[in-house]
Amino acid sequence: NVILAMGTQGNPRKLGVPGEDLPHVLYRLVDPAEHRDQDLLVVGAGDSALEIAIALSDENRVGLIVRGTEITRANEVLTKDVLSRQATGQLTIYFSASVKEVYPGYADLTVRGDVTRVAAELIFLKLGADAPRKFFESIGITFSGTGKDSRPILSDVHESSVPGLYLIGAASGRDLIKLGMNQGYEVIEHLMGREVEPADEAVLKERLPYWEGTVRERIAMLRKRAPLLAAADEQQLRETFLSARVREYRDGEIIIRQNDYTNDFLIIASGRVELWKKPEKSDAEVKLVDLTAGNFFGEMSLISGRRRTATARAVGDTRIIEIPxxxxxxxxxxxxxxRALVDQAFLLRAFGGYLFPGIPEAQLGQLVELSVVNNLPKDAVVFREGEPADAFYLIRNGMVKITKTSGEKEVVLSYLVAGNFFGEAALFSDADRTATVTTIFPSDLIKLSKRDFNNFLGAHPDLRQAPLQKLEERRIASLIADATPGSGNILNDLIREEVVMGTQTLIIDEHKCIRCGNCIAGCEGVHHDGQARLSLTGIKFYNLLAPNSCWQCENPMCMLDCPPDAIVRDPRGEVYIKSNCIGCGNCERNCPYDNIFMVHKEPKRSIFSWVASLLGKGHKNDVEQTVAVKCDLCRGISGGPACVRSCPTGAAIRLTPEEYRSTLEELVITHGER
Ligand SMILES: Cc1cc2nc3c(=O)[nH]c(=O)nc-3n(C[C@H](O)[C@H](O)[C@H](O)COP(=O)(O)OP(=O)(O)OC[C@H]3O[C@@H](n4cnc5c(N)ncnc54)[C@H](O)[C@@H]3O)c2cc1C
Ligand code: SF4
Ligand code: SF4
Structure with missing residues (x-):
């Protein structure tokens, strides 16, 4: 027998861009102490990239280049460490970024679509490494596929397709020390003729409790049922299931609710699920789709970062794997x-729900192949008023504004968040664009060209009626909106000041406000620490004030890097801070709208410590502690937010995005102040 444990470090992944062979591009950091006061770049978002960035950031100016919009692959401790270093300015993280070209002393990066030149005396590439596939195949080892993610095919005891040749460690695709050690132990035990149970077996049996057999057998059964699970390998699933749970639902029980802010991803292990949606301004639910065992749902909130777009109900007894x-x-x-399967389902369900409600997903598959994703930076023009209309768009994530030119001025007609569509008139008419669309934040837009859409409908003439009806509804709604006089200016202000990010924004009508201070007193009164979560400073427009008080943002930046996970969001959308806050101040720095307040918490004092403090012998627990506080909409207190309840004139109101346009318009018009 031979055990191969040769790692992957001899075969690091490369960037594939000009200049990467220059001598200042490195694959290894030997000793962080060798570097001082240097401009350094680290490329990658796995554990080793983060470790290097952290190690170098004490004495150097470090930029970490991350391809995605967030760090998801690395372990939690490292992720929190780099995020808090970024918050304190110790290093810079470039998200949605890649290296375009390397030059001696600097590099061009593409960051959210824009090219930026940054200083780089050294560049560390930590993009992972691959098994020496050519060599492995030359000695007869077969792989699971041809793609980059395929791994050598191994038996339960890590034996390759060559009898007597075992693979362990990184070269087998298990790139963690503990995994490699467990594999080595298991191979030796096997060769010694002893049965051995994998180290995570007992925990995983608890995580997958409803089935019989070993974890390997349970996972194999689930992989047969769910194509999404079959697209990952057993080891990846073992890791995933360590943080998942399986729940049983009875017939009719709600699994997720439309408009909730939960974001677990759900796979149907057995039973059936129906997805129902309540369209805007309607009380009646419409059934979207019937999902059977093996299907998944929850991808809309996962991808767009928004509220649940549908309610899911169990049909008969149903088991759901819930993955954070x-x-x-x-x-x-x-x-x-x-990933491709999840992206595909997102597109199918988004297109299906909007343009072809009630049409089975199987008939819409071709639409997915015809769509392309455009990653756009902030303030990018998607199309301009007067241009030929040639495509239709779905916002995968991000936000756009729709504007029109009126005389010399740009008037905002509306803004759209992730999950919405625009440009649909292009699909059925030859008219030019009647408005300009610009991104407000970096956005991923899915584009479907008019030509492809018409070819699709040509092949499926029976599907033509559904989108036509939907588009007519939209056209009428937009005519009504356009007829509302002057609404554009208010929307423009809301977008410019980013108030549109809020889902429950406090607005004070200064014409009605008599400066009695009851809103602040009311807020102080309902919190046990006596601290108001509201200050009468903030963003002013016309006769309105959006005071400094949490807006309960659609995408709360404050939650990005709380080390003890003390700041959280509940399913109804309220962002609140738990008692384990350690007062690090990250959330205060991350809230772009200054809506978090750091306050001193009174130490808990017993009569003994009070006497001791009088004698000058205070205990260390008596030291004042700083914690973060913020408005949580008077969570858990009946009657709703105290500020609104305490205002004697009705000047203080909380608005949802649906109410911004009509309510604010009315408040401004009522007082004739434009
Ligand atoms: C920067 C960095 C940080 C990491 N941090 C962590 C961490 O915190 N926790 C964690 O669990 N994992 C971490 N990892 C991953 C971990 O290091 C690997 O999973 C582990 O080292 C893999 O062990 P291995 O024995 O398979 O390969 P390796 O450790 O790479 O060992 C392979 C050995 O084989 C030798 N070799 C290669 N080819 C031949 C040949 N032809 N003939 C003879 N010898 C040969 C090599 O010289 C080497 O000594 C990190 C990796 C990196 C790069
Ligand atoms: S604290 Fe700030 S970032 Fe967080 S939800 Fe409130 S307004 Fe948004
Ligand atoms: S101050 Fe508290 S709530 Fe805010 S990030 Fe730090 S620990 Fe979390």
Whole structure:
């Protein structure tokens, strides 16, 4: 027998861009102490990239280049460490970024679509490494496929397709020390003729409790049922299931609710699920789709970062595998075929729900192949008023504004968040664009060209009626909106000041406000620490004030890097801070709208410590502690937000995005102040 444990370090992945062979591009960091006061770049978002960036950032100016919009693959401790270093300015993270070209002393990066030149005395590439495939195949080892993510095919005991040749460690695709050690132990035990149970077996049996057999057998059964699981390998699934749970639902029980802010990803292990949606301004639910065992749902919130777009109900007894957002993102990052399936379902369900409600997904598959994803930076013009209309768009994530020129001025007609469509008139008419669309934040847009859409309808004439009806509804709604006089200016202000990010924004009508201070007193009164979560400073437009008080953002930046995960969001959307806050201040720095307040918490004092402090012998627990506080919409207190309840004139109101346009328009018009 031969055990191969030769690692992957001899075969590092490369960038494939001009200049990467220059001598200042390195694959290894020997000793961080060798570097001081240098401009350094680290490329990658796995554990080793983060470790290097952290090690170098104490004494150097370090930029970490991350391809995605967030760090999902690395372990949590390292992720939190780099994020908090970024928050304190110790290093810079370039998200949605890649290296375009390398030059001596600097590099051109593409960051959210824009090219930026940054200083780089050294560049560390940490893009992972691959098994020496050519060599392995030359000695007869077969792989699971031809793609980059394929691995050598191994038996339960890590024996390759060559009898007596075992593979362990990174070269077998298991790139963690503990995994490699477990494999080595298992191979030796096997060769010694002893049965051995994998180290994670007992925990995983608890995580997958409803089935019989070993974890390997349970996973094999689930992989047979769910194509998404079959697209990942057993080891990846073992890691994912460590943080998942399986729940049983009875017939009719709600699994997720439309408009909730939950973001677990859900796979139907057995039973059936129906997805129902309540369209805007309607009380009646419409059934979207019937999902059977092996299907998944929850991809809309996962990809767009928004609220649930549908309610899911169990049909008969149903078992659901619930995978937390971080864990599923990690799995999708490591298993490209699984990622493609999720992306495909997102598109199918988004197109289906909007243009072809009630049409089975199977008939819409071709639409997915015809769509392309455009990654656009902030302030990018998607198309301009007057241009030929040639495509239709779906916002995968991000936000856009729709504007029109009126005389010399640009008037904002509306803004659209992830999950919405625009440009649909192009699909059925030859008219030019009647408005300009610009991104407000970096956005991923899915584009379907008019030509491809018409070819698709040509092949499926029976599907023509559904989108036509939908487009007519939209056209009428936009005519009504356009007829509302002057609404554009208010929307423009809301977008410029980013108030549109809020889902429950406090607005004070200054014409009605008599400066009694009851809103602040009311807020102080309902919190046990007596601290107001509101200050009468903030963003002013016309006679309105959006005071400094949490807006409960659609995508809360404050939650990005809380080391103890103390700042969280509940399913109804309220962002609140738990008692384990350590007062690091990251959330205060991350909130772009100054809506978090750091306050001193009174130490808990007993009569003894009070006497001791009088004698000058205070205990260390008596030291004042700083914690973060923010508005949580008076969570858990009946009657709703105290500020609104305490205002004697009705000047303080909380608005949802649906209410911004009509309510603010009315408040401004009522007082004739434009
Ligand atoms: C920067 C960095 C940080 C990491 N941090 C962590 C961490 O915190 N925790 C964790 O669990 N994992 C971490 N890893 C991953 C971990 O290092 C690997 O999973 C582990 O080292 C793999 O062990 P291995 O024995 O398979 O390969 P290796 O450790 O690479 O060992 C392979 C050995 O085989 C030798 N070899 C190669 N080819 C031949 C040949 N033809 N003939 C003879 N010898 C040969 C090599 O010289 C080497 O000594 C990190 C990796 C990197 C790069
Ligand atoms: S604290 Fe700031 S970032 Fe967080 S939800 Fe409120 S307004 Fe948004
Ligand atoms: S101050 Fe508290 S809530 Fe805010 S990030 Fe730090 S620990 Fe989390």
């Amino acid at each position: 957002r971080k864990a599923i993102l990690k799995l999708l990052g490591a298993a490209p075929r699984a």
